[in-house]
Amino acid sequence: MGVPFFDIGRLNASIADDIASAAQRALTSSWYILGKEGEAFESQMSLQLGSGRVLGCNSGTDALILSLLAADIGIEDEVITVAHTAIPTVAAICAVGAIPVLIDIDYDTWALDVTKIAEVLTQKTKAIIVVHLYGNMVDVNSVRNVVCSAGRSDIAIIEDVAQAQGAELNSQSAGTIGRFGAFSFYPSKNIGALGDGGAVCCNNEADVEQVRMLRNYGQKDRYHTEISRGTNSRLDEIQAAILSAKLPFLKNWNKRKACLMERYRTELSGLPLKFQQVTSGCEPAWHLCVVALDAPERRDQLIAHFQREEIQTLIHYPIPNHRQPAFAHAIIQDLSVTDSLVGRILSLPFSPILSDDEQTIVINSARAFFGAA
Ligand SMILES: Cc1ncc(COP(=O)(O)O)c(C=O)c1O
Known part of the structure; x- marks a missing residue:
């Protein structure tokens, strides 16, 4: 008898009734994007995280991109992260036109080596993406101390929580400690959709509004925009309903x-x-x-x-x-x-x-x- 790496189908089959009734609810609602299911999921996940405001989007990669855009990061800006991470962490930096600055990991925790940040800080540094790799967390507070000691509290700390949903650092949920937390609901993640999905947790109100606009063509209200870097990155209602069913597990x-x-x-x-x-x-x-x-x-x-x-x-x-x-x-x-x-x-x-x-x-x-x- 062999052993599969992760039989996702078997996990989903174990709660098949919950998934089916959630999908059915979304199906019969006649409203498939940015509706009640999405709002309910966002509230449920915000509550579970304990602080911050969650906004759904298309994927974990988009969650990183939306965070970078909301922090106004673009051409020639430098964003620090680790080389030892999934490709999308670095691809997201490049997608907004910024330059990745790749630093080493700690020998034991395999997480970003906080002691290496100071030596790569420049006037162009605009953000640090801390990756909570494999489910273990980077000490986000130490990262904040390093940038504040360097007089650079303007640097946006973005947590890549794609692999660590549910983790905590000193009782604070991963994704709520930095300025943004970027989550992925790729099917094999700690909470996986039946397709692509992601979310940004914004930890201040101004960012909530920015991300809300950026994910919906930059629109402030319907047919009215004041920002130029908007995109289409919305968590659809069927995935949101399924994720609401899975979140309690x-x-x-x-x-x-x-x-x-x-x-x-x-x-x-x-x-x-x-x-x-x-x-x-x-x-x-x-x-x-x-x-x-x-x-x-x-x-x-x-x-x-x-x-x-x-x-x-x-x-x-x-x-x-x-x-x-x-x-x-x-x-x-x-x-x-x-x-x-x-x-x-x-x-x-x-x-x-x-x-x-x-x-x-x-x-x-x-x-x-x-x-x-
Ligand atoms: C560390 C990390 N960041 C970002 C992502 C991107 O997530 P998604 O596949 O939902 O775009 C992943 C997923 O593979 C990941 O593991």
């Missing part, structure tokens, strides 16, 4: 993944595998279970071993962004931690629907590979 799904993570850590301890260290003060919302091996060759041998046993694994991400041809114009710092990590990482089967028996298969297989069965 977030806590339990995250809890289940916390248990799975704990078991992987306990039962694979003693093997030459390194796990991500949690940032101090953070309650993670694990999206992926990533381990680092001691050498790239061992990683590739382990992948081949798992493949023979039909255990699916993935690599998040095999090519860091400073090595992507599209981002050759990025300004880069010394990225030695990133470069040393990417060749050694492997994402193990992990999802709220992974059964105990499936996890046992993965654990036994890994232990056998290292001769520790």
Whole structure:
């Protein structure tokens, strides 16, 4: 018996009735964009986050783009982020015409290394995108301290929460600590739509109005616009209804993944595998279970071993962004931690629907590979 990386269909089937009645409600409403379902979802998610105002949009990438546009970032501005993240984090910076400044990650938490920010700050720096990678958070307050100490409290801090919905830092929800929080509802995320979807959490009222206009052609009211960089990025009513049905499950799904993570850590301890260290003060919302091996060759041998046993694994991400041809114009710092990590990482089967028996298969297989069965 093999083990899938994440059987999304099985997770959705487990709440099929909730999803079907939500979709049916939207279907019969005769109103498909910017209606009651979207508003209800935005209120429900704002409430769950505890502060800030959520506005739905087309995708996590758009959530980042809308945040950058609302912060008035454009041509020649510099935006700091990590090289070790999904392509869309950096693509969003380029989409608004800004220049990505890619810095290194911390050796243990694999999150943006806050100590590296000061050396890349320039007069052109307009924003920092902190990526809460794999479900662990960047210490956003430390990032704020660094920019404030440099006299640059004008720099917009944007949290990329695509992989960490439900995480907290000192009891504050991920996405509510910076100026903006950008969420993705890509189907495999902590809360996934049945298609694309995203949201921006704005943490001040002026930004709420900006994002509200930007996502709807820049319109202030119907057929009236005062801003030129508007686009069409709206969460449709069917996805919003489905997301409303799924949101109440977030806590339990995250809890289940916390248990799975704990078991992987306990039962694979003693093997030459390194796990991500949690940032101090953070309650993670694990999206992926990533381990680092001691050498790239061992990683590739382990992948081949798992493949023979039909255990699916993935690599998040095999090519860091400073090595992507599209981002050759990025300004880069010394990225030695990133470069040393990417060749050694492997994402193990992990999802709220992974059964105990499936996890046992993965654990036994890994232990056998290292001769520790
Ligand atoms: C860290 C990160 N940022 C941004 C995104 C973009 O989200 P979406 O696929 O919804 O555009 C993703 C999703 O893959 C992601 O993992």
